[in-house]
Amino acid sequence: MSLNITVNVSEYIAANKYNVDEENVHIGFCNDDIDQLDDAEFGKLVRVCPAALYKVGPDGRKSFxxxxCLECGTCRIACEGSILSKWENPKPMMGVVYRFG
Structure with missing residues (x-):
């Protein structure tokens, strides 16, 4: 018996609610100019972030x-101490509110 189940992660993520704290960014880099960050280290973030928040455009420009943010901490584990200088949980009542699952 073959069981083919496909999970659409985008649908699950879209069901979440986000209370964004505009005044207190909870993730920070060691350089304010994101394009000056090390390409290999930033590439790690592009690959590991389950919410796909780190991107490199066709022109090579980085964005974040x-x-x-799903607040999983994967980026902190991958790059804390290299290009990531800050990772904190958002303040109470801020951040992601999981609505499915």
Missing amino acids: DYAG
Whole structure:
């Protein structure tokens, strides 16, 4: 018996609610100019972030948006001490609110 189940992660993530704390960014880099960050280290973040918040465009420019963060800490584990200088849990009542599962 073959069991083919496909999980659409985007649908699950889209069900979440985000209370974004605009005044207190909970993830920070060691350089304010994101394009100056080490390419190999930033590439780790692109590969490991389950919410796909770290991106490199076709022109090679890097981008990041903490607003959809799932607060899993994977980026902290991958790059804390290299290009990531700050990772904190958002303040109470801020951040992700899981609505499915």
